Amino acid sequence: MITITALKWVPALPRGQVRDYRARWILKEAGWDYRVRLVGGRDDAAGFQARHQPFGQVPAMEEDGRPALFETGAIVWTVAERARVLIPDDPGLRNLALAWVFGALNSVEPYVSNLVEARYFIPDAEARKRREAEALPMFRQRLDQLQDAIGQRDWLVGDAFTVADLMMAGVLIIVDRMDMLGGWPILKAYLDRATDRPAYRQAVADQLADFEGHGPRDMGWDPKDFDDADVKR
Ligand SMILES: N[C@@H](CCC(=O)N[C@@H](CS)C(=O)NCC(=O)O)C(=O)O
Structure with a gap:
């Protein structure tokens, strides 16, 4: 198991x-059973999380x-390959799918992460504005390039949804949640297609359900550092 x-x-x-939904998503696409081990707080102190990641x-x-x-x-590539789901049969297209998985993680996500860090993790307002201004040009360039690459196509590789799309959608979701996809209608439509899959919806619903009954203390965090609305969730 x-x-x-x-x-x-x-x-x-x-x-x-939280990126475990990507693992849940591919496992659901594969139709494989799995268990979830919730970690944080005392588990971290015991080094549990670090031992496995x-x-x-x-x-x-x-x-x-x-x-x-x-x-x-x-994780996504391995499950897809072993379960033979969302992986092209044609060897050339398979290699291209792998290239796009790396592309999502290596050429797009870092620029999205830079913006996330600038927006949400810099307490000083002036420094935040400066970092955001620095992060935006490359962020925009990568989304422009990705939008050109997708063009009139439905999916990145061949004519079916593949692991490449799962991973690229996994990056664009972050952009969409920042409400930043408005300037890239092709990418927004692409993301909507990718996330209109039962496996995606179930993966996210399961993640949200797993947070129920837990709070910041379970993560070893002080509830005072969070909004009441967050803590009551
Ligand atoms: N490159 C990693 C990133 C994983 C990652 O960023 N995980 C975050 C949650 S989305 C995490 O565990 N953050 C807690 C921490 O860094 O302490 C992957 O794709 O698996």
Whole structure:
């Protein structure tokens, strides 16, 4: 049986975006059963999270007889390959799908993450404005380039939804949640197509359900650092 790790609780903003949903999504596309191990707080103190994910993050995917896997790109690709779902049969298209998985994680996500960091993790207002102004040009360039690459196509590789789209959608979801996709209508329509899949909707619903009954204390965080609305969730 496969087990994936997920966080016990997060505040409102990252809900539905914590990256374990990418692992849940591909496992649901594969139709594979899995368990979820919720981590955070005392588990971290015991080094639990770090033992299974060298960077102390979620998700990790554990399975008897195999080393635990980390990195959503590796988890998604491995499940897709083993289950033979969302992977093109044609070897050339398969390689192209892999190129787009790397492209999502290596050429688009870092510029999205730069903007997220500038917007949400810099307490000083002046510094925040400066960092955001620095992050925006490359962020915009990458979205322009991606929009050109998709053009009139429905999907990145061939004519069907593949792992490449799952991972690229996983990055664009972050942009959409920042309300920043408005200037890229082709990408917005592409994202809407990708997330209009039962496996995606169920993955997110399951993640949200797992936060129920938990709060900041379960993560070792002080409730005073969060809005009341967040804490009551
Ligand atoms: N590159 C990693 C990123 C994983 C990641 O950023 N996980 C976040 C949640 S979305 C996390 O665990 N954050 C907690 C921490 O860094 O302590 C992947 O794609 O799996």
